[in-house]
Ligand SMILES: Cc1cc2nc3c(=O)[nH]c(=O)nc-3n(C[C@H](O)[C@H](O)[C@H](O)COP(=O)(O)O)c2cc1C
Ligand SMILES: *[C@@H]1O[C@H](CO)[C@@H](O)[C@H](O)[C@H]1NC(C)=O
Ligand SMILES: *[C@@H]1O[C@H](CO)[C@@H](O)[C@H](O)[C@H]1NC(C)=O
């Protein structure tokens with residue numbers, strides 16, 4: 001209960017800073033109390049979906065995001081009692097994950113919510129993106145709900161508390177006796193940096209000692225035509241530099257490095273990326289597929305569709321699954337892939353796995369469905385795996401990737 005009071009105070013402090021003043025504060029506290037009350041009941045999943053999440057949705061998107069992070073930070077959600085089935089157990093870069101479902105980057109940008117996210121039942125947690133120096137990101141509003149499309153558009157612009165603060169948080173969490181989560185860190189660069197590669201190198205040095213994996217990204221360059229040579233050279237330099245930086249860490253701190261891809265990359269660029277990572281000096285340990293898209297396929301509201309930013313959720317789902325299959329094919333299944341984009345059910349997670357993903361992350365669907373989604377996805381996925389006669393997730397990885405390749409559509 002002390003935690004709850006602290007939480008309410010934090011909420012009031014946060015909301016009173018806004019010009020929308022107390023009415024918002026009252027709505028916020030009201031929604032929170034409601035939500036706390038409701039979680040005491042059975043059949044939480046139904047309640048969250050039909051009642052709590054729509055209520056939370058009355059708040060501006062960024063406010064509800066902040067609230068959800070605070071709820072995780074103060075561990076207000078009841079810890080999941082769900083025991084992960086054995087067929088969900090997965091070897092995660094040398095660690096045992098009790099399930100292959102993770103929270104994607106951008107939810108817990110600053111490493112505040114790790115323990116609460118673990119309580120929800122995630123098998124692994126990705127923090128970030130974290131930039132070397134703290135930065136504020138873009139002006140608000142910068143997150144938009146596309147409710148009927150089950151999607152979000154965000155242009156946060158990488159607001160971050162910066163390396164020092166986030167690394168200290170992770171260090172403290174790791175020192176706890178009850179700590180047993182797998183935590184990755186997504187590395188970013190400062191907007192005004194003159195030395196982007198050095199920003200990632202700093203990330204490797206700072207987070208290598210406190211992370212179970214690190215992520216660097218390749219975004220699609222927005223100047224068409226002008227790309228291949230340029231981006232190939234940049235990627236080579238980046239990956240070479242982060243590999244050298246990792247080599248400088250102590251032996252017990254040699255973290256896996258994953259490369260996160262944009263779904264807007266074209267086939268030519270994908271071939272280039274594979275050529276780069278096939279070089280020993282540019283090796284990565286896995287891929288994350290995919291980031292948000294700048295495309296606006298199948299968006300019902302034209303006004304919202306015209307907001308700048310990255311689109312996530314249902315409209316991204318098939319595009320990201322296709323890219324997983326393409327990368328699985330191009331790398332001949334030699335690299336573990338974390339599949340992400342529009343997953344909202346066990347069936348969606350299974351499609352990513354069939355297409356070649358060994359692990360799956362979620363974000364946007366969690367915003368629409370609430371925290372019970374994690375258990376639901378795990379339950380449905382476990383059932384699907386056993387129905388199809390697989391002993392574990394690993395046996396199903398890439399089992400039907402050709403079905404998702406663009407040419408076979
Ligand atoms: C509000 C928001 C913020 C995000 N911030 C980041 C980020 O900082 N770094 C990153 O690599 N991806 C970020 N992402 C992308 C997600 O990690 C994920 O790749 C994408 O949302 C697709 O998954 P989804 O459809 O399940 O949301 C963000 C996504 C959302 C919705
Ligand atoms: C858009 O919707 C159509 C019809 O549902 C579907 O066939 C198509 O694949 C969707 N496009 C994308 C990019 O998801
Ligand atoms: C992801 O994609 C968005 C646009 O969709 C881009 O602005 C951003 O830099 C990319 N990378 C990361 C790490 O989010």
Ligand SMILES: *[C@@H]1O[C@H](CO)[C@@H](O)[C@H](O)[C@H]1NC(C)=O
Pocket residue numbers: 399400403
């Ligand atoms: C692959 O998918 C196709 C189409 O859905 C299905 O008919 C086939 O049985 C699947 N194969 C495997 C090995 O799962």
Ligand SMILES: CC(=O)N[C@H]1CO[C@H](CO)[C@@H](O)[C@@H]1O
Pocket residue numbers: 129158187188189217218219
């Ligand atoms: C968060 C972050 O660092 N995003 C970067 C992803 O990659 C592109 C291109 O390399 C950068 O422009 C982004 O800033």
